[in-house]
Amino acid sequence: MSRMSVELGTEESRLAALCALAQQTRELMDAVALTDVGEDDLTAAHAALTAVNERLRSVLRQTPQPFEIAPDGTLRHLGNAVTGGANPHALPLLIEVRDGGVRAEVVFRPLHEGPPGAVHGGISAMILDHLLGQAVAAAGSAGMTGTLTVRYRRPVPYGTPLVATAEYTRTEGRKTWAEGRISLPDGESLVEATGLFITPSAWIGA
Numbered sequence: 001m002s003r004m005s006v007e008l009g010t011e012e013s014r015l016a017a018l019c020a021l022a023q024q025t026r027e028l029m030d031a032v033a034l035t036d037v038g039e040d041d042l043t044a045a046h047a048a049l050t051a052v053n054e055r056l057r058s059v060l061r062q063t064p065q066p067f068e069i070a071p072d073g074t075l076r077h078l079g080n081a082v083t084g085g086a087n088p089h090a091l092p093l094l095i096e097v098r099d100g101g102v103r104a105e106v107v108f109r110p111l112h113e114g115p116p117g118a119v120h121g122g123i124s125a126m127i128l129d130h131l132l133g134q135a136v137a138a139a140g141s142a143g144m145t146g147t148l149t150v151r152y153r154r155p156v157p158y159g160t161p162l163v164a165t166a167e168y169t170r171t172e173g174r175k176t177w178a179e180g181r182i183s184l185p186d187g188e189s190l191v192e193a194t195g196l197f198i199t200p201s202a203w204i205g206a
């Protein structure tokens, strides 16, 4: 029993170190996107990163960190591209489930630039895809995205606190619909999405 606790604690401690590394990597990616240092510094940074890259690649997993139950009993997916603390690609988004829907605060970064001075539309769509998926899962109808329709009403700024929300709307058999949006804090909607999520037949043995 005590040995199991020690092993669990050791793994959680390693995962915390991995998440800290992912966060440092996000900050590195931000720095790469914005740096204006000279060529010598760029060359030195490249050499240092090559060494780090080789060290990390000396032992590789087959897949990212899995969807799992954390020691505190909550579900977590540290490898997820939107919410995963161990995935440098993730913001990461912290999603709150509340009556009738889900909500997350989002601050995009210059790294997410698409059109000059604004967030790439594919990034907004990815965030909404995930949020809508989480809304249908919270409603008890988890599924894979079948279709996602996005309406871009205003350019999405980076460096500004925004709010992303989504709600379940209806279910027909294995099909569930949800809608959501990314808004300014005053409620003005910037991007809106509706999505159809399908519970794969394989998940329910249909």
Ligand SMILES: CCCCCCCCCCCC(=O)SCCNC(=O)CCNC(=O)[C@H](O)C(C)(C)COP(=O)(O)OP(=O)(O)OC[C@H]1O[C@@H](n2cnc3c(N)ncnc32)[C@H](O)[C@@H]1OP(=O)(O)O
Pocket: 129, 130, 131, 132, 133, 134, 137, 142, 143, 144, 145, 146, 147, 173, 174, 175, 196, 198, 199, 200, 201, 202
């Ligand atoms: C707890 C976890 C929390 C975790 C919550 C985490 C949230 C994560 C959110 C991110 C979600 C993603 O990005 S998911 C990744 C992007 N999506 C995918 O990769 C999906 C790839 N596609 C597939 O795997 C499959 O095609 C499925 C699962 C969508 C459907 O396959 P299937 O289960 O075999 O369904 P099938 O029998 O063919 O069709 C069932 C019905 O749905 C219709 N249908 C099938 N596909 C589509 C479609 N794309 N668009 C419209 N309608 C469709 C059919 O016409 C049929 O209608 P009728 O004849 O019955 O009327």
